[in-house]
Amino acid sequence: MKAVQYQKFGGPEVLEVVDVPDPKMFSDLVLVRIEAAALNPADLGFQSGAPDALVDSLFPVTPGWDLAGVIEQVGVATTGFRPGDEVIGFVRDKAMHYGTYAEKISAEPRQLARKPRNLSWAQAAGLPVAGLTAYQAIVHSLEVTAGDTVLVHGASGGVGHLAVQIAIARGARVIGTGSEASQEFIASLGATPVRYGDELVGQVRKIAPDGIDAILDTAGRGSLSTTHAIAALGARVASITLSAAEYPGTIDVFLHLDGDDLTRLVELAEEGKLTVHVDRIFPLDQAAQAQQLLAGGHARGKIILENRMEV
Incomplete structure (x- = not known):
């Protein structure tokens, strides 16, 4: 072969x-x-x-x-x-x-x-890999539930675009960060897109004046540096990029094989709530x-x- x-x-x-x-x-x-x-x-x-x-x-x-x-x-x-x-x-x-x-x-x-x-x-x-990473971050690490406002950094990427959909499937409102070129794609996932850069904090505050309940960093490159300015009191923060040092209390997400989680991803896909x-x-x-x-x-x-x- x-x-x-x-x-x-x-x-x-x-x-x-x-x-x-x-x-x-x-x-x-x-x-x-x-x-x-x-x-x-x-x-x-x-x-x-x-x-x-x-x-x-x-x-x-x-x-x-x-x-x-x-x-x-x-x-x-x-x-x-x-x-x-x-x-x-x-x-x-x-x-x-x-x-x-x-x-x-x-x-x-x-x-x-x-x-x-x-x-x-x-x-x-x-x-499997991107989906499990996203699912374990959104469901197990951040414990996203209905009514949460969630921010996904890197929302157009392999893990990010799945995390957006999983959070929405759990009843959350989602804001997704990305480049100017990715704004339309992020919106097509059901999230409110915001651009990287100096205007990010202002954009997020306008959309979620009460702050963000859960933040997932899939992008790295200093994405969590804005967390103090946009997070609600008691916000949960997680990262798949080993960026925990950027914000105290950040949960590092490490992918692991879980048959139940993999089966749930299949179910979400067949329910029309998740696509790749x-x-x-x-x-x-x-x-x-x-x-x-x-x-x-x-x-x-x-x-x-x-x-x-x-x-």
């Missing part, structure tokens, strides 16, 4: 397309034919070698944690899935070695959920170009790799 791998740390330039054997399977695993895989900023982080002191990388490494695909084979000790089932998955191991930038992968059933029936392969592939915006789709052999777009930081929603080769 084809896979995208890197033999050393670096940027998109270290990726190469190679032929590798099909994945082996233990008795409690399933073999998934990957239809689409999503890119995440973590791919670039681990590929750069920055977290090498914390996580082992067993070269060659195939990056990627997100997938949407079809189960081809199930182990003899596996229950809950059968060949032909369409699934999504968050497939991550303790070490960086096998990933989803590939045509196939073996996975644990607990890492998978059924694919939302109303999402395309590309949309479904973008749901796909910025661009690349064939598998253009993974380096896809990573270059991701590194630019201007994509709306998700960047996807399809299980095909450019002819």
Whole structure:
């Protein structure tokens, strides 16, 4: 099968397309034919070698944690899935070695959920990692409920655009920050858009004069520096960017696999309350170009790799 791998740390330039054997399977695993895989900023982080002191990388490494695909084979000790089932998955191991930038992968059933029936392969592939991050931030860390006014920094990004929709589904009023070019997109999600920059505080105060009840930072780059000026008394603040030092009491959100949360994302999608915006789709052999777009930081929603080769 084809896979995208890197033999050393670096940027998109270290990726190469190679032929590798099909994945082996233990008795409690399933073999998934990957239809689409999503890119995440973590791919670039681990590929750069920055977290090498914390996580082992067993070269060659195939990056990627997100997938949407079809189960081809199930182990003899596996229950809950059968060949032909369409699934999504968050497939991550303790070490960086096998990933989803590939045509196939073996996975644990607990890492998978059924694919939302109303999402395309590309949309479904973008749901697990970004969706779990957004859901766990909005629901578990910030405990957003009906009537809250929520501010999402980076509302047009992969996690941000899902966080906006999840907060709205919980009955919150949402304000989303973004660039001038992203204002229309943020509004299409159901949020009130505001622009980054010197006018942000004034814009937010005008929209929410009583202050913001919950703030989620998905953008970093000093986004929480305005918190004192816009937060209501007792506001809850969370960040997925390790920016807790910018505002006392900020909760750092760390993604973790939770089957119930993943199933709830599927339900929200099928209820029409959550969709994944796909910025661009690349064939598998253009993974380096896809990573270059991701590194630019201007994509709306998700960047996807399809299980095909450019002819």
